[in-house]
Amino acid sequence: DLEALELEGREYIFQLDKSAGARKNKVGIFEWDYYSNITKENEEKWIQARIEQSQQEKRAWEETKMYRWQDFQDFTLRRMFKKYSKLGVSALPDEKYKQLMKLIADMESNYATAKICEYKDRSKCNLSLEPEITDLFAKSQDPEELKHLWVEWHKEAGAKARNNFTEYVGLYNEAAKLNDYKDVADWWQSEYEADADNFEQQLAKIWEDVKPLYQQLHAYVRKRLRDKYGDHIVSARGPIPAHLLGNMWAQSWNNIQSFTRPYPDKKEIDITQSMKSQNYTALKMFQMSDEFFRSLNLSAMPPKFWKNSIIEKPTDREIVCHASAWDFYDGEDFRIKQCTTIDYEYFQTTHHEMGHIQYYLQYRNQPFVFRDGANPGFHEAVGDTIALSVSSPKHLRRVGLTTGDAEDEQTEINQLYKMGLDKIVFLPFAYAIDQFRYGVFRGSTTPEDYNCHYWKLRESLQGLEPPVNRTEEDFDAAAKYHVSANVEYARYYVSFIIQFQFHRALCQLAGEYVPEDLNKKLVDCDIYQSIAAGNAFANMLKMGSSKPWPDAMEVLTGQRSMKADGLLEYFRPLYEWLQAENQRTGEYIGWEPSKMQYC
Numbered sequence: 132d133l134e135a136l137e138l139e140g141r142e143y144i145f146q147l148d149k150s151a152g153a154r155k156n157k158v159g160i161f162e163w164d165y166y167s168n169i170t171k172e173n174e175e176k177w178i179q180a181r182i183e184q185s186q187q188e189k190r191a192w193e194e195t196k197m198y199r200w201q202d203f204q205d206f207t208l209r210r211m212f213k214k215y216s217k218l219g220v221s222a223l224p225d226e227k228y229k230q231l232m233k234l235i236a237d238m239e240s241n242y243a244t245a246k247i248c249e250y251k252d253r254s255k256c257n258l259s260l261e262p263e264i265t266d267l268f269a270k271s272q273d274p275e276e277l278k279h280l281w282v283e284w285h286k287e288a289g290a291k292a293r294n295n296f297t298e299y300v301g302l303y304n305e306a307a308k309l310n311d312y313k314d315v316a317d318w319w320q321s322e323y324e325a326d327a328d329n330f331e332q333q334l335a336k337i338w339e340d341v342k343p344l345y346q347q348l349h350a351y352v353r354k355r356l357r358d359k360y361g362d363h364i365v366s367a368r369g370p371i372p373a374h375l376l377g378n379m380w381a382q383s384w385n386n387i388q389s390f391t392r393p394y395p396d397k398k399e400i401d402i403t404q405s406m407k408s409q410n411y412t413a414l415k416m417f418q419m420s421d422e423f424f425r426s427l428n429l430s431a432m433p434p435k436f437w438k439n440s441i442i443e444k445p446t447d448r449e450i451v452c453h454a455s456a457w458d459f460y461d462g463e464d465f466r467i468k469q470c471t472t473i474d475y476e477y478f479q480t481t482h483h484e485m486g487h488i489q490y491y492l493q494y495r496n497q498p499f500v501f502r503d504g505a506n507p508g509f510h511e512a513v514g515d516t517i518a519l520s521v522s523s524p525k526h527l528r529r530v531g532l533t534t535g536d537a538e539d540e541q542t543e544i545n546q547l548y549k550m551g552l553d554k555i556v557f558l559p560f561a562y563a564i565d566q567f568r569y570g571v572f573r574g575s576t577t578p579e580d581y582n583c584h585y586w587k588l589r590e591s592l593q594g595l596e597p598p599v600n601r602t603e604e605d606f607d608a609a610a611k612y613h614v615s616a617n618v619e620y621a622r623y624y625v626s627f628i629i630q631f632q633f634h635r636a637l638c639q640l641a642g643e644y645v646p647e648d649l650n651k652k653l654v655d656c657d658i659y660q661s662i663a664a665g666n667a668f669a670n671m672l673k674m675g676s677s678k679p680w681p682d683a684m685e686v687l688t689g690q691r692s693m694k695a696d697g698l699l700e701y702f703r704p705l706y707e708w709l710q711a712e713n714q715r716t717g718e719y720i721g722w723e724p725s726k727m728q729y730c
């Protein structure tokens with residue numbers, strides 16, 4: 132009878148889940164060894180381990196198909212079976228599976244080991260992205276040097292990946308179809324459990340809500356850059372050249388805050404300078420982040436975390452420097468790998484990565500198949516939500532990273548501007564990255580016009596243009612880690628929206644934010660040491676992916692959908708200031724078509 136069948140199904144799926152967890156642990160160790168020591172030998176070992184895992188998964192998948200789990204009464208049981216009924220890339224025949232793994236590994240190692248020559252001394256050709264190129268890009272205010280670094284990096288890390296990427300798209304789409312998805316775009320979006328094209332409608336709605344704020348910020352920054360570099364470099368009504376914004380991908384404009392902020396005579400909050408003058412170390416940054424989480428009654432980092440993590444770039448080997456957090460699915464072994472430098476950006480990144488580890492710790496008693504974010508955006512939002520408190524003036528004063536004067540109107544606008552250069556600026560970038568890849572996977576963007584489509588999106592969404600003309604010899608999208616490393620990117624777009632919904636709820640629980648109370652503003656909320664906020668956060672995080680994400684979001688925020696209202700409320704004073712300022716200077720809002728050639 133059905134009762135007995137369901138009982139048998141329960142036995143089976145929990146057994147399968149346990150062995151799946153053991154497989155993930157084993158493959159994870161090989162993957163870590165490769166990412167933290169890029170050699171041909173380690174790449175081969177990792178791919179071999181992946182092949183063995185995929186063969187075992189295929190056998191288990193055949194067995195799982197025999198159960199009529201759709202008729203089971205228990206919701207959790209049905210959800211576990213549903214997740215295990217999707218085989219993933221292992222559905223590819225062995226040879227194709229191996230080829231796909233190799234393509235991704237080769238693109239990723241090309242990105243991780245790419246080197247370029249200096250602008251000043253062309254004989255010095257050993258510049259890596261981290262820390263050399265990143266630091267130069269953050270500090271240089273020489274448009275010619277920035278142009279050189281931009282062009283050379285996009286050649287080494289982007290153009291070189293074009294052929295591998297094209298082949299990867301074909302194989303990855305084959306895997307999608309074997310999993311009953313139309314294409315990889317459909318597969319990636321299924322992670323958000325939205326019906327049909329609803330997920331893309333949600334993304335579009337959010338952009339519609341945020342675009343006016345972005346356009347005001349874009350217009351203001353363009354004016355300040357024109358003041359600095361002259362109108363022969365920055366036009367009055369055109370897109371902004373992408374190499375002048377302090378970041379290789381123009382995804383965050385924080386590095387130009389110092390010479391563009393609204394009230395320059397107000398003391399600058401220069402966290403990087405404070406950290407350096409206080410002899411901060413990478414370890415201290417990690418200990419401070421761990422202490423913040425513990426202050427909320429959340430979990431401490433376990434011993435293996437401090438023992439096994441790599442928090443500074445090794446000098447004796449090549450590694451994948453791009454920051455990452457790892458769950459080895461044994462309840463004890465959790466690691467971060469990052470090439471920390473002592474600056475504001477890495478202070479943020481450290482909290483971002485520690486947020487991933489905290490999520491792993493909170494859901495570590497879930498079945499393995501539920502040890503995941505409620506949706507991929509949740510996982511990216513945990514650390515950033517905490518960092519919203521950490522980067523508040525109140526908290527920075529608390530930890531001695533800024534001194535003196537309490538909030539006055541102008542300082543608050545400067546603070547919101549600094550936050551906006553990270554959080555508002557990022558949204559059209561993230562939107563462009565996966566709009567581009569959706570088109571590629573759907574076939575509406577072909578290899579013959581990869582770069583043309585990429586720059587059309589960059590111009591229409593971000594209001595940027597390339598510093599030099601582009602052709603289809605280039606492949607600028609792959610100059611961004613996630614495109615070379617096959618990491619979906621809409622997760623960050625979602626994260627930068629929901630983290631403000633989480634932050635607002637936590638601030639209310641901490642008594643730090645009261646709507647309409649001018650002494651309890653969102654911009655100066657710091658939930659540090661609030662057990663009430665921490666417990667509510669933990670209740671959501673513990674769920675992992677055991678329920679559809681609206682249930683998880685509702686537990687913390689009472690909302691069941693992602694909405695830009697949290698972000699817009701946080702930045703409202705800045706929005707009003709920007710509108711008034713752009714009116715005062717008569718700045719043109721938006722951008723006319725670029726005169727650069729890229730299609």
Ligand SMILES: C=C(C[SeH])C(=O)N1CCC[C@H]1C(=O)O
Pocket residue numbers: 382453454455480483623
């Ligand atoms: C820090 C990570 C590792 Se999950 C990252 O890739 N982030 C964090 C914010 C956006 C995105 C990026 O750097 O492009």
Ligand SMILES: [Zn+2]
Pocket residue numbers: 483484487510511
């Ligand atoms: Zn992340």
